[in-house]
Amino acid sequence: MATKHIIVDDLSVEYLGATKKIYALQHVSLDINRGESIALVGESGCGKSTLGVSFINLLPLNSRITSGTIKFISNSKEIDIFKTPTSELQKLRWSKIVMMAQGALNAFNPVMRIRDHFIDTAYSHGWKNKTEILNKARYLLKRVHLDSERVLSSFPHELSGGMRQRVLLSLGLLLNPEVVILDEPTTALDILTQRNIIELLKELKKEFNFTLIFITHDLSLAAELADRVAVMYAGKAVEVGDVYDIFATPYHPYTAGLITSTPKLRGESTEVTSIPGSPPNLSEIFKGCPFYERCPLRSNVCINSQPKLTAVEEKDGHLVACHHASKNTLEHIKQGDWLSTIQ
Amino acid sequence: MLKKILSNYFFIRLVKALVTIFVVATFTFFLIRLMPGNPLDIFIATQLAQGVPLQEAQERAASLFHIDLSRPMMLQYLDYLKNLARGDFGVSIISTNTPVSKIILRFLPWTLFVVTVSLFISFIGGILLGVVMALYRNSWIDQILSFLASIISSIPNYVIAMLIVVYFGVKLKWFNIAEIRGSLSPGVKPEFSLYFLKDAFYHAMLPIIVYVLTTIGSWMLVMKSSTISTLGEDYVEVAKARGIKESRIMTSYVARNAILPLFVSLAISIGFVVGGSPLIESIFVYQGIGLKLSDAITTRDYPVMQAIFLIITASVVVANFLADLLLGVLDPRIRTSRN
Numbered sequence: 001m002a003t004k005h006i007i008v009d010d011l012s013v014e015y016l017g018a019t020k021k022i023y024a025l026q027h028v029s030l031d032i033n034r035g036e037s038i039a040l041v042g043e044s045g046c047g048k049s050t051l052g053v054s055f056i057n058l059l060p061l062n063s064r065i066t067s068g069t070i071k072f073i074s075n076s077k078e079i080d081i082f083k084t085p086t087s088e089l090q091k092l093r094w095s096k097i098v099m100m101a102q103g104a105l106n107a108f109n110p111v112m113r114i115r116d117h118f119i120d121t122a123y124s125h126g127w128k129n130k131t132e133i134l135n136k137a138r139y140l141l142k143r144v145h146l147d148s149e150r151v152l153s154s155f156p157h158e159l160s161g162g163m164r165q166r167v168l169l170s171l172g173l174l175l176n177p178e179v180v181i182l183d184e185p186t187t188a189l190d191i192l193t194q195r196n197i198i199e200l201l202k203e204l205k206k207e208f209n210f211t212l213i214f215i216t217h218d219l220s221l222a223a224e225l226a227d228r229v230a231v232m233y234a235g236k237a238v239e240v241g242d243v244y245d246i247f248a249t250p251y252h253p254y255t256a257g258l259i260t261s262t263p264k265l266r267g268e269s270t271e272v273t274s275i276p277g278s279p280p281n282l283s284e285i286f287k288g289c290p291f292y293e294r295c296p297l298r299s300n301v302c303i304n305s306q307p308k309l310t311a312v313e314e315k316d317g318h319l320v321a322c323h324h325a326s327k328n329t330l331e332h333i334k335q336g337d338w339l340s341t342i343q
Numbered sequence: 344m345l346k347k348i349l350s351n352y353f354f355i356r357l358v359k360a361l362v363t364i365f366v367v368a369t370f371t372f373f374l375i376r377l378m379p380g381n382p383l384d385i386f387i388a389t390q391l392a393q394g395v396p397l398q399e400a401q402e403r404a405a406s407l408f409h410i411d412l413s414r415p416m417m418l419q420y421l422d423y424l425k426n427l428a429r430g431d432f433g434v435s436i437i438s439t440n441t442p443v444s445k446i447i448l449r450f451l452p453w454t455l456f457v458v459t460v461s462l463f464i465s466f467i468g469g470i471l472l473g474v475v476m477a478l479y480r481n482s483w484i485d486q487i488l489s490f491l492a493s494i495i496s497s498i499p500n501y502v503i504a505m506l507i508v509v510y511f512g513v514k515l516k517w518f519n520i521a522e523i524r525g526s527l528s529p530g531v532k533p534e535f536s537l538y539f540l541k542d543a544f545y546h547a548m549l550p551i552i553v554y555v556l557t558t559i560g561s562w563m564l565v566m567k568s569s570t571i572s573t574l575g576e577d578y579v580e581v582a583k584a585r586g587i588k589e590s591r592i593m594t595s596y597v598a599r600n601a602i603l604p605l606f607v608s609l610a611i612s613i614g615f616v617v618g619g620s621p622l623i624e625s626i627f628v629y630q631g632i633g634l635k636l637s638d639a640i641t642t643r644d645y646p647v648m649q650a651i652f653l654i655i656t657a658s659v660v661v662a663n664f665l666a667d668l669l670l671g672v673l674d675p676r677i678r679t680s681r682n
Contacts, residue, residue, distance in 0.1 A: 056584060058584055090587075092582070093585065095586065101581060101585045103577040105579035106578055107581040109582070109600070110674075110675070111600060111675060120595075121585045121587065123441065124587045124591070125586060155675040157675070157676050172557070266378075280648075
């Protein structure tokens with residue numbers, strides 16, 4: 001039995017716009033196990049990045065947590081992230097939980113050398129010995145296959161996108177974190193660089209043994225890196241499960257739609273399909289299922305009753321939030337003409 | 344080797360600066376000669392106004408001034424350029440036998456003193472207030488400061504200067520108008536002493552207040568918007584995630600980057616302040632280059648006018664050049680693109 005590392009319980013977050021509220025996360029519950037690698041998958045605006053910054057309570061100023069908790073378990077002590085004072089949280093960030101937000105290309109202060117980014121980070125966490133810091137930095141940079149001396153004395157703009165992503169990874173491992181959260185780690189990189197980063201992540205995970213949470217819209221990335229997958233839709237987790245279970249027998253029609261819409265490199269069909277419609281407006285609270293508008297399996301029960309995330313009968317640890325969930329969902333989808341073909 | 348020098352960033356900048364100065368020198372030379380009246384006419388007119396008969400006034404003028412205004416303009420211009428190239432600004436027409444360079448050396452330091460001190464105060468103050476406004480944006484502090492900044496920066500500096508003289512000086516008598524004029528009290532000599540410094544600041548106080556008041560507003564507003572956009576940068580967000588202290592993020596990550604675009608405006612504003620000094624220095628009777636310029640304009644003292652206009656231009660050009668160098672030191676991205 002896996003031990004839990006982070007417990008997200010009933011988390012709701014809203015953003016205050018000028019005229020209306022956006023309900024970015026709605027009662028999300030998710031357990032993350034120690035040492036596993038979990039992918040948060042979903043399309044833009046589904047709340048996956050909001051969940052990402054919630055782990056270290058770095059939500060933007062115009063947001064509010066309206067319900068729920070995030071508990072982080074470290075040295076068998078339970079830390080309530082939202083109740084931790086800012087000074088404590090500052091110590092926790094990057095030393096225990098590393099959160100690398102989207103946009104690694106701009107993650108570095110343009111007027112500071114890479115060396116100073118390492119030193120600055122280490123000093124902030126009470127590390128004093130400069131030689132020690134730089135030795136560790138050199139080791140980590142070599143570990144991500146970079147020329148450590150050259151990189152340390154470079155300014156960020158002198159490095160390529162892929163190099164910057166690697167530097168950020170090694171900066172992330174400077175304080176031996178327990179959890180590493182990556183938001184879209186390979187977006188904005190070319191396909192070969194993406195490949196390298198993925199391989200590197202696998203190696204680093206093996207060596208440093210951290211819990212990996214990564215946020216992506218790319219299902220193939222999830223298939224490659226994750227042990228478990230959480231599919232998010234309109235601010236909710238709609239299906240959570242083992243990576244093989246999710247891909248082989250998705251129970252939620254949205255998950256099934258996503259899987260069939262992923263273009264395959266090998267295989268007879270060259271057609272690309274997509275789920276018709278667009279994600280719902282998040283400025284309303286749903287009475288029924290948020291996927292109702294686009295769902296091929298919908299019925300009257302979906303209009304007024306919101307499905308809860310519950311375990312499927314056949315498999316432990318596979319959770320789904322759908323009134324019509326069944327192991328045959330993928331078959332249904334493939335047979336019907338619900339998905340629209342893109343020529 | 345030669346090619347390397349010719350394509351060198353600083354070499355190109357230097358050539359551009361020299362060309363600018365040359366063009367301005369040419370324009371001012373002809374422009375000031377297009378002004379109605381010449382030094383002789385003006386001198387004779389003032390003598391006549393004092394009741395001196397025309398005949399005598401003309402004789403006095405002839406004996407005082409050794410200039411030949413009937414020489415072809417082109418020849419005068421060539422002479423001027425030739426002397427300028429040797430660093431010779433010529434001799435004043437009105438104060439006979441006084442080299443222009445001597446006049447400038449005497450008055451320029453006072454203007455530079457006032458301008459430097461006031462720009463320093465307003466730049467630093469504007470940056471600090473701008474950061475505060477950005478941090479507490481939309482709060483009452485920001486609202487009040489933004490309101491004051493936009494009002495104060497839209498009032499011309501001579502209006503504020505007159506307001507100070509008329510209202511605070513004459514009406515409220517907060518200070519003695521007759522005593523505070525000039526750049527030093529009578530009998531005080533420039534030297535390294537507290538007494539001298541105190542006196543210099545006492546006399547420079549009013550112009551400094553005016554310059555600070557009229558320039559600080561725009562620094563505040565520009566710094567505020569620059570800081571707000573820097574606060575939204577990814578590297579600031581990542582720095583927070585790295586657990587770096589708020590104060591360190593504000594200084595080394597936010598302010599440090601937000602300040603960069605302000606250096607260009609700093610250079611331009613040096614020129615504005617020096618160029619605007621004739622009005623302010625006349626109002627406060629402050630013995631700087633600006634007051635000298637307005638004297639020279641009334642008496643049509645061509646060489647002095649030419650030299651002072653040239654110095655105003657040169658100060659903008661030099662300030663721009665320095666700002667550029669400084670920006671290169673502060674921003675590594677610019678350094679790279681130059682090499």
